[in-house]
Amino acid sequence: MNYEFIKKFLFKLDPENAHNLIEKLMSLTNSYPAVLNSFIEENFIADSMLRQNIFGSTFYNPVGLAAGYDKNAKMNRSLLALGFGYLEFGTITPLPQSGNDKPRLFRYPEYESIQNSFGFNNEGGAEVAKRVKEFYPLSIPIGINIGKNKITSQENAINDYEKLVEMFNNINNYLVINVSSPNTPNLRDLQNEEFIKELFIKLTSITKNPILLKIAPDMSVDNALSLCNVAINHGAKGIIATNTTIDYSLIPNAKNFGGLSGKVLQQKSREFFKELSKELFSKTTLISVGGIDSAEEAYTRVLLGATLIQVYSALIFKGPSLVKDINLGIIEKLKRDGFNHISEAVGKGL
Numbered sequence: 001m002n003y004e005f006i007k008k009f010l011f012k013l014d015p016e017n018a019h020n021l022i023e024k025l026m027s028l029t030n031s032y033p034a035v036l037n038s039f040i041e042e043n044f045i046a047d048s049m050l051r052q053n054i055f056g057s058t059f060y061n062p063v064g065l066a067a068g069y070d071k072n073a074k075m076n077r078s079l080l081a082l083g084f085g086y087l088e089f090g091t092i093t094p095l096p097q098s099g100n101d102k103p104r105l106f107r108y109p110e111y112e113s114i115q116n117s118f119g120f121n122n123e124g125g126a127e128v129a130k131r132v133k134e135f136y137p138l139s140i141p142i143g144i145n146i147g148k149n150k151i152t153s154q155e156n157a158i159n160d161y162e163k164l165v166e167m168f169n170n171i172n173n174y175l176v177i178n179v180s181s182p183n184t185p186n187l188r189d190l191q192n193e194e195f196i197k198e199l200f201i202k203l204t205s206i207t208k209n210p211i212l213l214k215i216a217p218d219m220s221v222d223n224a225l226s227l228c229n230v231a232i233n234h235g236a237k238g239i240i241a242t243n244t245t246i247d248y249s250l251i252p253n254a255k256n257f258g259g260l261s262g263k264v265l266q267q268k269s270r271e272f273f274k275e276l277s278k279e280l281f282s283k284t285t286l287i288s289v290g291g292i293d294s295a296e297e298a299y300t301r302v303l304l305g306a307t308l309i310q311v312y313s314a315l316i317f318k319g320p321s322l323v324k325d326i327n328l329g330i331i332e333k334l335k336r337d338g339f340n341h342i343s344e345a346v347g348k349g350l
Helices: 003-010 015-029 033-043 076-080 125-135 154-167 193-204 221-233 263-280 295-303 313-318 322-336
Strands: 052-054 057-059 063-065 086-092 105-108 113-116 142-146 174-178 211-215 238-241 259-262 285-289 308-311
Touching: 003 015, 015 076, 015 105, 033 076, 033 322, 063 322, 076 086, 086 125, 086 174, 113 263, 113 313, 125 142, 125 154, 142 154, 154 193, 174 193, 193 211, 193 221, 211 221, 221 238, 221 263, 238 263, 259 263, 259 313, 263 285, 263 295, 263 313, 295 308, 295 322, 308 313, 308 322, 313 322
Parallel strands: 063 086, 063 308, 086 142, 142 174, 174 211, 211 238, 238 285, 285 308
Antiparallel strands: 052 057, 105 113, 113 259
16 A cells, blocks of 8 residues: 555545544454455564563564554454554543544644544443453453543542453453543643552452553653552553653644644653663563654664553554564664564663
């Protein structure tokens, strides 16, 4: 496929309408395994140099889809055909919610970046869990990213996460606590040690599924480290860094709401991840996300301590060959640097 040609058409559409069109097409393709198998054969890289056992599951390659692209787990098998080593669905809330007012998705092609203020729009935990049960287990690991409903008070937030863990119990390879999105009012206020401690104590008592914490890039490194250590000490099996940023100075004339992702987040996310990794990479599994758009950047994150990486915005600008290109590029760089396996490279750049 000539993605540059397709992109010209897609970029003439409203960004959210373009995404919805892609979702519908890929959802339909789920029902055509013969078509998907040809794409899997072309795109899926399962080289032994990349294969890792993490959270008790086999990750054939380290490139995953970040949460936010497939909120309702509708594109599942079609996304596998793009070559992803794992998929993260969500963010999902207990009750369905429509999200924030439109327009709420904006492209900045010249910066290869996007800005979104979706606000956890999704079909709700019960509906998405029903769908996941139909295809779980998938041939690659899946993560479920969970958050609280907008109407849920801060005092009752833990109840929302508890409900979601119960809904998705045993139909995931890992769960992700999202308290770092900028698009739900006061959600980031839950990025505090008292709440995180109480939350992980509660959730780890009701499920054996690995639970990870996803954090924002806009807090101080010291605060982030304190928060991550609290999570790890109370049962978190990994940290995902980072979510979108509210540093609107990164793009001239950016909106003053929502979160920025893509190329403009790359340096900020990389530097933030590096500082966290100096202390955390020997303690837990680290997943790096934010502005990763090439094998070079992905490999840099691996050297900085990332066992896994995730992409989202770059998929919009670079197209469906992105995952394959990153995986092949990582293999090339591992061989260049004398590593026999990706695990040998993790953290070597710290």
